[in-house]
Amino acid sequence: MAIHALxxxxxxxxxxxDLMGRAAGDEKHDRSSASTLDVLYVxxxxxxxxxxxxxxxxxxxxxxxxxGHGPVAYYAVLARxxxxxxxxxxxxMTWEGILGAHPDRGKVPGVEVxxxxxxxxxxxxxxxxxxxxxxxxxxxxxVVLTGDAELNEGSSWEAILHAGSRxxxxxxLAVIDNHSSSVxxxxxxxxxxxxxxxxxxxxxxxxxxxxEAFRRRGAPxxxxxAVVEQKQ
Amino acid sequence: MRERAASTxxxxxxxxxxxxxxxxxxxxxxxxxALRHDPRRxxxxxxxxxxxxxxxxxxxxxxxxxxxxxxxxxLAERPLEQVKxxxxxxxxxxxxxxxxxxxxxxxxxxxxxxxxxVAALSTVPGIEIVLPGTADETERLVRATYAxxxxxxxxxxxxxxxxxxxxxxxxxxxxRRGSALTVxxxxxxxxxxxxxxxxxxxxxxxxxxxFPLDRQTLAAEAAPADExxxxxxxxxxxxxxxxxxxxAHRPARILSIGIPREVISRYGTVEEHDRExxxxxxxxRERILGFL
Numbered sequence: 001m002a003i004h005a006l007x008x009x010x011x012x013x014x015x016x017x018d019l020m021g022r023a024a025g026d027e028k029h030d031r032s033s034a035s036t037l038d039v040l041y042v043x044x045x046x047x048x049x050x051x052x053x054x055x056x057x058x059x060x061x062x063x064x065x066x067x068g069h070g071p072v073a074y075y076a077v078l079a080r081x082x083x084x085x086x087x088x089x090x091x092x093m094t095w096e097g098i099l100g101a102h103p104d105r106g107k108v109p110g111v112e113v114x115x116x117x118x119x120x121x122x123x124x125x126x127x128x129x130x131x132x133x134x135x136x137x138x139x140x141x142x143v144v145l146t147g148d149a150e151l152n153e154g155s156s157w158e159a160i161l162h163a164g165s166r167x168x169x170x171x172x173l174a175v176i177d178n179h180s181s182s183v184x185x186x187x188x189x190x191x192x193x194x195x196x197x198x199x200x201x202x203x204x205x206x207x208x209x210x211x212e213a214f215r216r217r218g219a220p221x222x223x224x225x226a227v228v229e230q231k232q
Numbered sequence: 233m234r235e236r237a238a239s240t241x242x243x244x245x246x247x248x249x250x251x252x253x254x255x256x257x258x259x260x261x262x263x264x265x266a267l268r269h270d271p272r273r274x275x276x277x278x279x280x281x282x283x284x285x286x287x288x289x290x291x292x293x294x295x296x297x298x299x300x301x302x303x304x305x306x307l308a309e310r311p312l313e314q315v316k317x318x319x320x321x322x323x324x325x326x327x328x329x330x331x332x333x334x335x336x337x338x339x340x341x342x343x344x345x346x347x348x349x350v351a352a353l354s355t356v357p358g359i360e361i362v363l364p365g366t367a368d369e370t371e372r373l374v375r376a377t378y379a380x381x382x383x384x385x386x387x388x389x390x391x392x393x394x395x396x397x398x399x400x401x402x403x404x405x406x407x408r409r410g411s412a413l414t415v416x417x418x419x420x421x422x423x424x425x426x427x428x429x430x431x432x433x434x435x436x437x438x439x440x441x442x443f444p445l446d447r448q449t450l451a452a453e454a455a456p457a458d459e460x461x462x463x464x465x466x467x468x469x470x471x472x473x474x475x476x477x478x479x480a481h482r483p484a485r486i487l488s489i490g491i492p493r494e495v496i497s498r499y500g501t502v503e504e505h506d507r508e509x510x511x512x513x514x515x516x517r518e519r520i521l522g523f524l
Contacts, residue, residue: 105322106323112293113293113322114317114321114322117313117317119282120286120313120314120317120318122283122286123282123283123285123286123287123289123290123314123318124286124287124289124290124293124318125290126283126286126287126290127254127286127287127288127289127290127291127292127293127294127298128290128291128293128294129290130252130272130273130275130287130290130291131252131273131290131291131293131294131295131296132294133272134252134270134272134273134291134294134296135294135295154282155282155283155286155314158277158280158282158283159280159283159286159287161278161280162277162278162280162283162287
């Protein structure tokens with residue numbers, strides 16, 4: 001796998017960039033500033049079973065945005081799916097709005113957890129994975145998204161160690177690797193493999209690669225390290 | 233208290249399929265029957281307290297009533313942000329059950345002491361904090377709180393009172409009426425407080441729920457005298473603001489008798505610590521007489 005320059009954006013991504021622009025107050029949002037955009041698009045378009053009309057549908061897949069930072073791409077994807085009206089994006093970070101700089105599950109339909117402080121999503125996702133199994137919801141899966149710098153947090157590695165040792169196959173970790181960690185992370189996938197996960201590294205802008213990577217489900221928890229351009 | 237809390241939870245675990253148990257390598261033997269009964273909702277995560285709290289929150293997100301258990305400083309202080317955000321901010325319920333209150337691990341040094349657990353956790357919005365004084369009260373409070381829908385901290389301690397009380401619904405129970413002062417004794421401090429008050433005409437209230445404190449009962453039952461003393465197995469002053477708020481409509485001179493905010497580095501038994509810190513009956517009496 002080689003990391004290329006940004007691929008030509010498909011029309012759906014163009015739509016999402018327009019939506020993101022409404023939140024930012026600019027005409028066309030810059031795709032390179034949305035490291036999570038393509039991963040979120042592929043997850044919500046092709047992978048996750050969700051129903052915008054019933055955000056609490058019991059048989060949905062669960063998605064936890066652990067990295068609560070930079071949530072505009074997430075909001076755009078949710079709005080485009082129909083979880084809430086696109087006009088809401090224009091009230092991003094305002095007193096009247098429901099969309100904050102970090103998402104709040106009490107306010108935004110489709111948001112599973114309120115995040116912002118790094119390193120909380122993975123432990124909670126492990127708990128959701130256990131709970132789904134305990135409830136007999138064996139088809140459902142949990143996908144948790146972190147950034148590469150977020151993986152500096154020790155709490156993430158606690159949960160990674162635990163989930164790998166317990167073979168939580170209904171859990172998937174998506175790592176957006178835009179090389180934003182101040183500490184060299186070398187190969188994140190190798191580290192995850194060493195902790196008992198089944199990890200692959202893909203081009204985080206290539207929808208086919210992402211789709212294929214996220215469709216894998218096996219006995220150990222799976223991880224998709226989605227590499228995108230370095231953060232400017 | 234620890235054993236009764238565990239046996240009660242094992243019983244509840246069998247009865248209530250919504251109860252989930254999350255351990256962090258502590259008291260695993262006591263909870264073994266639950267771990268065997270249904271390992272899908274009873275998990276020992278290992279020595280990872282942040283993950284223990286996060287995993288419990290994950291269970292709560294799916295409608296379970298999670299119980300997290302470990303030693304007090306590793307439950308209340310190390311993963312404080314997890315309790316604050318994974319439970320408080322998400323508005324989820326869960327029971328945090330600790331062992332090793334104050335200096336119960338008296339010979340273990342400051343790493344295993346927890347005089348600050350309640351002060352730290354009291355900053356979590358919506359939390360309920362309960363301190364039973366006996367094993368029977370522990371059982372009643374576990375049953376009353378494990379599914380109450382809000383984060384709840386239940387602190388078990390090796391010191392106990394000789395007999396249990398009929399606890400008032402708000403967790404502040406009138407023990408006796410007097411007129412010279414009001415004394416609020418928290419959890420296991422009740423017996424030694426009553427002993428310390430021998431011959432003194434004091435109203436005594438027994439607090440098993442300290443956050444939120446039953447302000448209404450305190451305001452209604454406090455003696456007319458201005459003097460109010462709190463006897464707490466916690467850092468001195470931990471509950472003073474609650475008491476002051478309850479009495480804001482009237483004059484009150486408030487004394488907190490608790491654990492001094494200093495590094496405690498002597499070894500030995502709980503009783504030796506109590507004596508050294510002035511938290512036995514004699515020390516409490518001296519402080520109260522000096523206050524009066």
